[in-house]
Amino acid sequence: MKALIEYEINRQDIDTHSSIGLSSRIFSDCGMEFESVSKLALRCADRQIAAADFLNLYKEFYNEKVTNRLEHADTPNDDSELSNICSTLASDFVELLTTHDLLILADYAVEVLFVNYNSNLVRCFLPHMYSIENISMLQHFLSHSCSFFANLTDAIVIDQVCADLSDSILPNILSTNATGGNNLIIARSKLLHDILACIPSNVTISSDSVRDNLHELTSQLSKINKLLFKKLNYIIESKLVFKDAQVSLKRDSTHEAISSPSITSPQFIASPFSMAKNTMTKGNNNLKYQDMKLLRYFKNIWLNNKIFNWETGHPEYLQKYASIASSVFQESHIKLQPFDLAIADLIETSFTCFAQFVSNKQYHQSNSYFSLLERQWIIFITKQIPLLVLQHVPESPQIVTTALDNIDGKVMKSIRTYYSEKDDFKNRNEDLFDNYPSTSLDIRHDFIKNLIRLNLQSPNVIMKYLREDQMIDVKALLVTDDLVLKNSQGVQEVVKDIDSFISTSLDSLEVELIGNSASENCDGVQQILNDFENISPTKQKELSHCLISMLDDATKNLDFNRVTKICALLSFNFSHSLTSMLAFVTPSKVCEILMRFVDKTWQTSVDVKRKEFGDSEFETMNIFLSFSWSLLLLIVIAQTYDFSLINVAVKSPHLRTQDSFTLLFISKLTEIPDVFSLDLEKPNDKEIQMASNLMVENWLKDLFINGSISDSLLQSINAKQLSLLVPFIFKQILLGFEVGSINKVSDVVGGLEYFLQPFMLIGLIKVVYWLEQYLCSLKSDTISDGLIENIFMLLNVIFNPSSLNEDSASFHSAVLRLNATKLLKVLRRFRVQSQSNYGIYSSEATGNPDLELLIKKFLTVLQISPNYNIDPRILNTENDYPQKHLGYSSFLILNETPINKIMTNQINSFWNLHSSTYYNLDYLNYIIDLVTPRYFLVDVFRTLEYKLATYGVPGTRNKIISVESESVLNYFFYFLVLNDIKSPADALELLSLMDSNSANSIVDGAYLKLEGSPKQETAPDDDFDMLFGENDTSIQGAEDLPVSQPNNEIQANQDTIVPIRRSFGLIIHEMKKNYELAVSSGDVSKENYDKICKYHEKYLQVLKSCNF
Template sequence: MTVSLQDKSVYNLVTSCIDKQIGVNEFLNFYKEFYTEKFASVLENDDSENDIGGAIEVSNTLSDDFVKLMNSKKSLIIAEYITKILFENYNSDLIKTFMPKLSDVHESRMLIHFFSKASYYFATLNDKLVVEQLNKDLSDSIIPTLLTLSIDPTDNELIVSLFKFLLSVVTLASTPIVISVQYKDSSQDLMKRMSKINKLLFKKVSEAIDSHIVFKDSKQPLKEMKHEYISSPSITSPQFISSPLSMMKTPMSVSGPSAAKYKDMKLLRYYKNIWLNNKIIKWEPINSDFLSRYVSIANSIFQENTPSPQISDALISDLIETSFTCFAQFVSNKQYHQTNANLNLLERQWIIFISKHLPLLILKHSSTNPQVVTSALEKIDTKVIKAIKAYYSEKDDAKSRNEDLFEDYPSASLDIRHDFIKSLIMLGLQPPQLINDFLRDDQVIDPKTLPTSDALTYLSPQGTQETVTDVPSFIQTSLDSLELQSILNTNTDSSNGLHQVLLNFETVSPTKQKELCDSLIQILDQATINFSFSTITKICALLSFNFSHSLTSLLSYCSPNALTSILMRYVDELWPNVEKSKKEEVEDSDEAIHISLSFSWALLLMINLQKNYDISLVDVSLIDSNSNLANSFSTRFISGLVDVPDNFIIEGGDPSVQDVQVKSHKLVQDWLSNLFVNGSISDALMQGTDAKQLSNLVPFIFKQVIYALEIDAIVDFNNIVGGIEYFIQPFMLSGLIKIVFWLEDYLLHLKYSDKQEEVINKIFVLVNTLFNPSTLNEDSQTFHSAILRMNVLRLLKIFRQFKKQPQSNYGVYSSDAQENSVLDMLINKMVSVLGFSPVYYVDSRLLTQENGYSQQKPLGYDRFLIFNENPVNKIMTNQINSFWNLHSSTYYNLDYLKEVIDLVTPRKFLTDVLLTLNYKLTTYGVPAVRNKSSGIESEQVLEYLFYFLVLYDCQSQIDAAKMIQLFEDDVDYNDNVAEGDIAVKAEPASENNTSDKQDDNGNPKTDDMQDDDLDMLFGETETSTHITEVEANPIVVKEEPKQYNEVSALERNSFGIILHDMKRWQDLAHKNKDISQKEYDVFCKYHDKYLNMLKTCVF
């Protein structure tokens, strides 16, 4: 039977639902039934006055129960239940009654959860009816309640959650929210608290209140005074205001406004510098959002409530000066302090930013006043100019820099300032004559020789200069007429328009560079969808060679993820469709070649992006919701480039299946027979094996041949050479990729083995057959050069090591060997490939030092070198001392710092830095600080370090929000919270246990189910025994496997994840009394500092 609910309360309903682990959505159905049955008689009274009074009485009754529930210290799911009742089942009377009673709720965690869930609901709300009802209640109940809510001023989490809720409802206002002036003071008090907790949220809420809320009878507030230090050019340049500490007779207070102001003044330029470096090294977009975030850096570190200045000429001037100062420090460090590294990609990114992106920002956001730029350039410190000139002088001619040690300026005439000015002239922002103002007195450039428009031009085959009016059409036309082998001709007068433009890409105006890059990405995207194999092949080929740093420029304009995801989609998802539907229809041999080459080039460009630009395919796949990482061929293939397995299994096959093993074995046998016995490849075999299959099959065969040579199992070596020559045919080129990388480790093993000279000779003959063939198909030439470039440095190093062997070892490689030995030909081939177009992380002397000998220092074949005089522990000591000294230059060269972190591992780096800094700061204070006991500088050291750690980990506010959620999940969900967590998680299990009560679509059956279920919640029917049986297995929820955590996966190597994991171990150790309270407090301070920086940092 159905039990009457007249004597039941909403308190009983909620507690029963918690006990039964009822999900939020299902609870709302129970509540509606409860509400209808219990209050129907009250609400259906015909007397309007009684009706109103009854509604108020009902609302008061429910509100009192809500307050009682929120103070009950039960599961946090209570807050979710109440959110559903109030807002999703929108009840205006109930909201007006309940909101003022929030002050009676003393459980801060419950309030935090309530505001968080409500914020999420309104942030995703698209129900216009609810929005209309909400607008009616904002001014008289919701906003006044939030502004006057009595909360603990030290509870930062509660304040943040309240403000997020306030922001979510205020932004939904369709008309101004008019409230009494009496709420203004409380509003300002709350805002003042918020400004010290989360600057970015404070800014957003402040703007929302200013634009949506009107305080009735209030006067317009006076405009706040601009912070006196915010526009000082000395903050962002070496013309730095001297420390007020040195001018004071008594030590400055370690707290209060003066300390905060001094900190702001001293460190603002440091923060801007590291922010810019992070922005550039991570390929983040340079757009209007860039400027708004740049201008917010000051507010993110100021301790005071200061408004962010608007984007203006002063901001542009500040950015110009800061950029050149950063670049000068960067190249100066590289020149004098990083002789053990060959890192030049970040330098190129800086050059592109200053010479191309900065002019674009000026074009879009600055006034037409040309004095903005000229005054900014004139303000640049002479030390900055000298550093830039010295670096460019060394690059142009190292000897000329030492001709006159007393010369004030180096001999180089042009540097990055002139590239910057040339771009401004092309955009019409400066007159051509300006460039001579920044040259030495004895030098001059004819202004007439400088382009004064941003037009894109090229020389036609007839020798006339053509202007491009339609960039996408120009690209497509050029691609259609491009002969692939002509790419190897580096003559800047190439007859192909697009090739010619890419060869001169650095001279193209910023606007046209961006348009070209955007168009190339769009055309490539469409080509993969439409299976335009020739277009895919040619675009990937042109980008792979990075002519005039064109690929690097493209990545700065377009997200690297955009290009990478297009290539991954083609190789992983679309390629099977190519094999099924396209190849059978193709009769043209050229088109068949382009089909195979399109796959090979796409794969090669992805390798280029990962190897040279550190673009993680795994991260791209994790970010792309449409990508299937588990079945990704590209990530699997590229992650195992150096590995060629001893057993071959056809692509996509299960090695444990007997049929797959048989097919794999037969495929290998067929290819071995065709290559080395028949001397030709049958059409059936060629058509039955696609480029993806060959990418693994060819290196497997090559490895088996090499091993057969080692044990002298080859009868006819000439047949082997003839078969290997097929590997460089266009349709088999994908198989060459792994060979180039696998040979690195194999040749290193060979060098130190005791193999006979004859065997080694034969192996090098085979390698030369692949790397330096006497004849090469014209369709293969371009890809052949491109794949050698991918691992040219390591191979060149090994070849030169063989050449240096004593004569007694391998006669053919000794100094008196024949002049054109196989090894010499391989070395010459590698050098020619290396110097063909820009390659990063290369010691330039490799192109001139024939035998790898240098009097200055050993030649570097790697990005980062470890010498006896500069071991790892010395490198780490220097880095930590720089952190300790607050020497900002440490953080300029993030490429160098990243190599150090990767070398010692992020975990080791973090622990060593924190332990050493804690010891040094505690024992010695900060060097050069007169008052050693002052805590200001010590805190600055740590805050600047954590600013670096957070920027290193996160690229955007979204990344930071996810990391914050990961941090706070463990902090928020204590023992009481765990109950709520289980209750929420139990919802899927509950659905499974009641599957027999659902229809075929998984919806609950309506037969009397809700009546029975509602009664069963209170344990008053005979069917309640069934519920007891279901409850007998509550442990199932706990035993469910961990769900995929996107943050932990994407940030798997981040300092934040490491720090958070270490905090868990510290908690356990502290609980078991394995560490002292002081040690635990220190680590908690680090954890909290990182979390606080996540919340306040501008990304």
Template sequence: MTVSLQDKSVYNLILKCIDKQVPVPEFLNLYKEFYSEKFSTVLGNDNSENDINNTIEVSNNLSDDFVRLLNSKKSIIIAEYLTEILFVNYNSDLIKSFMPKLSSVHENRMLVHFFSRASLHLRTLKDKLIIDQLNKDLSDSIIPNLLTLEVDPTDKELIVTLFKFLQATLNLATSTIVLSAQYSDGSQDLLRKLSKVNKLLYRKTSQTLDTKLLFKDSKHMIKDTRHEYISSPSITSPQFISSPLSMMKTPMSTSGTSAAKYKDLKLLRYYKNIWLNNKIIKWEPINSDFLARYASISNSIFQENAPSPQITDGLLTDLIETSFTCFAQFVSNKQYHQTNANLNLLERQWIIFISKHLPILVLKHSSSNPQVVTSALEKIDTKVIKAIKAYYSEKDDMKNRNEDLFEDYPTASFDIRHDFIKSLIMLGLQPPQFINDFLRDDQILDPKSLPTTDDLFIQTQQGTQEIISNIPTFITDSLNSLELQSILNHSNEPNNGIHQVFLNFESISPTKQKEFSESVLSTLSEAIDSLNFPIITKLCALLSFNFSHSLTSILSFCTLSEFVKLIMKFVDNQWSSAIATKKEDSDDSDEATNMSLSFSWALLLLINLHQIYDISLVNASLTDGNINLENSFSTAFISQLSDIPDEFILEGGNPKDTEAQLKSHKLIQAWLSDLFVNGSISDNLMQSTDAKQLASTVPFIFKQVLYALEINAVADFDSIIGGVEYFLQPFMLSGLIKICFWLEDYLLHLKYADKQDDLINKVFKILDTIFNPNTLNEDSQTFHKAVLRVNAVRLLKIFRQFKKEPQTNYGVYSSDSQEHSVLDSLIEKMVAVLGFSPIYYVDPRLLSSDSGYSQQKPLGYDRFMIFKENPVNKIMTNQINSFWNLHSSTYYNLDYLKEVINLVTPIRFLTDAIQTLDYKLTTYGVPAIRNKMASIESEHVFDYLFYFLVLYDCETQIDAARMIQLFEDDTEYNDIYYKRLAETSSHTEENIPTKNPVKMEEENRTKTEDLQDDDIDMLFGENETSTHIAEEEVRIIDDVFEPKKYDEGRALKRDSFGIILHDMKTLHSISYKNGNISKEEYDRVNKYHDKYLHMLKACVF
């Protein structure tokens, strides 16, 4: 064959290889042949200037073709071909030419695959010659171009693969890489994007950058000392670290009888504790069958036992004793072993359960025998009481510290036992004197001061108490007379009844709390159905502030998912459909204000439910046929709270539609003109832009204003101040939500990007205008305070970082300034809004300390923190050792354990826990046993672990049934998965046979021989001697996979341990059939899969 080489290029070569479906390893041979024939006459082996110039020209031409290919939107096998050329057949000149052009590649899907394949190769690279060559290129070509790569912060997959590639290259560095200071900003910008996507990879990469990179003529990279940590080669080292709790005393006998007895006596209490903790943390209702389910725990786990007795006083006694024991262990762990976390929501849920729900259970199910309670309280272990008293005493000490310098004598504190007994007295289950008789060694109360009925009452303006007999009517009437701005005033007892109830919610009797909670939900539902905007506004406002932990208590008495769906239905559907009609029917400005505020308050309440109470809006959408997940405004908005796009498009508009783009552009132009030029907003503009649209329009305008300041494009700064003041108008308040979240990243950018002092001064003046205005419309006052609370902790942290440097002398925010600076005002504002009503996941010192940087223990601004003295590997080791020790302590603090699981990812947590426990039990047995335990006793460790896994995954029997169905009848999923895995097989392995294995092997051998015999010229013309079989049977890669039918069970439990285990079994089954793993490894995974399934069927939910 004779085809002119002048017509050949690597671009055409690769396209021909794709058409012929050439395997990746064979492609490299073809490329080498092509390179030799094409350039051997041009490139010599000397170092002459002419030869160097020719090398540069060839490399540039090749790299230009690489960029064209990556942007061509063709098969992703292109990325694999290029990985072979660039990194397997390493060429330093080609790397130097190609890496600067990476920024010209806009096809992110191709980049993701390229970085992934390159990372995989570099991690396994052993060739010392190539490693030496690569080290020479790291500082000049590879690292600088990676750090300056512009990455869309919303493309999470690209961010992760980029950093994995960066980490793989840095791991091959044999010495510190010195870079110019200009690359420092790029590295920090990329790290900030990574921190939002993958916290664990962020921490690993941060340390790698700190140790491997050095930026000359610059300070060291700014690090948050509160998040320092120590890396470890493994977070599951088999080395034993003693648990802080005492070792469990277990019998030394290994007989089957003693093992069963040990299991019954020791573990039943643990299983009950895990069950209770899961019930509470998941907001599962404490309904009429609660006691029956609690009673059946023993039978479900220990099926050899006799049937448990019916619900009796003895069962209530056991539940009360178990609850207090569980709570004591919970607060003890929190007090001594969780100094790196600020988790207090689950503690409040426990308090509500013990002080409100337990008394209701006693009221409904006991025989009215007062000995039920006294017997339970007397059975509580003295160590349990001591732990509870110690915890409450320390909390009181923190509150009262420095309040009385002359107080030398400690005073007894009230604790949860007092709350429990007070509720019993309200319900008539105990006499008032009982509290002093039983708690005689603690704080003494006047029995006459204790309410002895469960009546709900309020204080009238005349100072008398009025009993509320009809709660639903009371709620409606009080809301109608409530002035929203009045809830900001706590100096005196409020005149409004419902406001009083919310402020004193903790003191209400359990039965009335339950009735009031159900009535609130009913009133809200009726208001939404009838589109009563004032009622919706006021109820959402009262709930959002969580006065006296009222929202938390109300959520414990209702079905949480129904509550969320109700508000989502209003935000996503009913408000939008009603707004046009309401506007046409009424020109009343008050009505328009109520419509706007109802949307803003409902959206803010949803954000609180999602962020504070960890409620999944996606799951709520999937289980509600009335909510379309794809078109759900609330789900999309809340999932991107901190993102303000660079291009604006109208709500519901298509970004690719020219007409939508034009309308969006005109709307923004009109707003910019009215806000910053005309100085007033036209009626037409206000009427054409509703609160839902303004929720994204205002943040976009705000972002553009700050960006204009950065490039000195603002001529009149006063007009900017005047314009942003309009953001505080009631109908525009929804726009403040995203601003509060987006500012977090922007202020960090200002802090560490060496911006001019004048720019920072102007930014803080703008923030002071919208965060701390001199005057505020009375309709805006309440929402303004509420919206600042949602991200006040994060903003407070950043504001204090600006104040951290006393050597600077910024006129606005210098800590040396003698005047009351703007920054001081902003800090005080954030502290004030946080202290207005209860808030969770906050270090209490934030509200009493101005900065806290001089304190020995740094202030914690996050739920969960990684410190140098307590790194991730140590946390995981302690957790797994607690599983191994058969201690229940780990499972009490499910909030802490949940944070650990989310941090290391569920799949990593599960595989590390199982792997390590398997090793420890095989090698050591169980601690505190002189000899190894029998296998049946060691198996208790895994029984206990899998009981936790199943309860962690499933909340109801319906969840469990879906999971069981997935485990037992998943043939369709397995067929699709098997087919997909076969089609995407790596080039290092044979394709997975889907036909006769012998026949497939013969066909593959024939195809390989034919390819090797063909001349390279066939790639540029038809090969007449080719003996390939039909093209459809030669498959290398398929970009389009057959879609899998929607499976609601799998979708709802997408991150569950059960799905992970089931997918592990599927993969191991395929690998075992292909001879890639041993039968022992396959059987081990099957064993865990079966154990999970068995526990799934046995558990009571």
């Protein structure tokens, strides 16, 4: 009560006491009881104490609380204690300005920071200045700071400001974390101007990021306030010295900034911070855009392309990366980077690329669910870069730490944010006050952990890269690259001889357990694959090469049992093991091994081996299963990784495209013909037709009448024929139910169950693909509920049997996984909504029991191992869906993201010289496939021409300089060439075609014939008119580039043209030849012909210089 009375007296005495006396009374009343400066500031703000009086109170508070704490510390001179105190004070002021709207608090902050200048406190506060979310308070703080510096005359304070200017004040004022609109840009610019105006001498700036950020701020300011821009630019040129700049920093007295009417005036003098860096401009100051920033863009395209196309395991990968600059900027005479600099640059570039990649995914590509390329990036950064460090600079740990420290703060922030949001989504709980330390780490920590395992870094290094809320037990980190597994007794043991271990493990492996047992119960190689992500990079690489080498040997030696086991292990991709192995071995090598086995070795040896094995059921089973698993693994690789098996066949000297069963089978996965033929290449041959009909008749009798399959029937058929016969019979059964010739499911159950025998399971491959369209047709037609129920019962017989032969279990699960996502989409459409939820997507729907059993089965098999490019919510429990429709496709065209808007965003990124478009090659390549390469190229050319001619290049000082426009085109053509060419051999072939004067267009015509139609998502012609007509990305009133038509009379060899079927170079080459004919007949102007010739020449120029 006494305290309350005293407080009321103090409050009433405000009008009668002097401010100094009042301040003393406030402090004596309760100041010493304050635990933080924020409480003191709030009490003073409530009483409207002047800022100068608050400073006196703050000094007393500081002396009482802080000075005593420093004096009584164990080490009074310890800078860390002072740093901790300043960090706490800075945090208090940031919190005050964020959470309160009292403007006087900003005045208090200025008094404490600058009037009572404290260098340590300034260094702690400024990095967090732009985290103040209250924009009005932040602007008031900046404005009051401007007032202070504009009137600053204290020489001591000025000297302290000069000491902190280059490494603290300027970097933080110019930080790119500032987001607050035009008013904040003006406030920052005024503060910068007033600070520079008060310093008496020049300040040297050595940081490239400060120079770049300064250029960015002035560029933004020039569009908002030109008068302030001229003043700021004048003071920058007068006071700032940029280290390594190639121009004089003294302002030219004959060109006063005030005399220039605009920033695009011929009298405008560029500031030194806008000049290119020394390494890029030495001896060539005209290359304004060929600086390190643009070079980083080219490196990003190259790096993304190599990762996307599985080319990061090349033995000379680092050498190729180090030579990018010399290949792109040949006229600059850039020397090849040494390995240490190349490694450091690769680390910085990789993290920058990855940050932009995940940022785009998170904020700009909500209509897609691509995840494979992210996994490839993770493998490259965490596994392959450590191997490059080990190979080239194993004795220089400082190279890696320096590279990590040099990465832009925005990059690190983006990565941290991405992983934090992913972890928050996974680990959400109801405890609002949960404040336990976070154990979630990101890709940086995985990268460092792998370096530690290879003895390239000490374990304590990782602590440097942890946030305050993160923790890790350094003692628990693995410091060796040993391959460890638990034996049958549960004891961990180190694998010394990997070759011997894998061989022994494969011999004892039981195929039926693959994919159907818990990881802790697995032995040998399956246990290793289940934990593949956590294996050291060296052992991952060794395991990959060893396993693929054994697969190669097994196919050559006709070891059918080993082929079966290896293909079964790889097909499930446990712990991303297959994806990781393909990064080390390449899909081409694996697919060539398998295709050679399926198309040649197996076919020529199967009859001999069956006779040799005689009545051995085990060996006969292995022959069938080796073929089945090999074919299934090829489908998995082609489908999961969007990998072209045709290219493999064309480039391999051991394979042919004309008589390849693999290519023919996979190209028609969704088709089950109405007429069965034993030979797909001769379906109209009468003898083959008779033999085919007889085979179908005999199998139908044995399956559905006799109830057993005779030995003679089994001996007369092979796995290839079964892969076609089983789906044909299944289709006929379903059609029989439709027309009413079959009425009872029980009549065919016994025969269908034979399809689950191990040697016949290969027939289910086509079934799972064909069923998607068939079930869609049932849903769209007026089909009776009884028929649909019968069909679901039939599907449960083969997809969800009550009992299954143990030899069939693994292959059965693998087959269902092939098309499980799309089948789930179709099956869920048959559910009936249980209640009305208008406008809300809900999972509260029910189906008949057989339908629910099918859905549950497909969900179960999808959860066996990782899946890529699907909406992860598909695998969640049924009642956890948000109020949003599920996306069953990797790429969606929605009302809010139509194709024309998507294309506009992509082309604007090309024009802006922003590299973001090129990071997400999965997204960009899907768009190219969707609209076809030809229309994509024509629309991009058309739009870039218009935008460059009309608006110039965004962010440049003089938008009419041709070299800047050329940089946009050079950048785009670099992407085109890398997209087309996968090897130097491909480049030579394309160069010989495009650089010749021959009129032969065989390859071009064949290319057009094979290019094919757009994917199903492509809309009708009206949408293409919207996309390629007069819209946001088109040239208004300009003469369009005509799209050449294919020559239908041209026939070509398939082997010649398939590898370059998506080649932009061929499109440009064909357009040039068509223009030659059109310009001679007067159908096209000479100007347009010259334009095409220019593009053709530019493509050739990049093709000749590019490093593949």
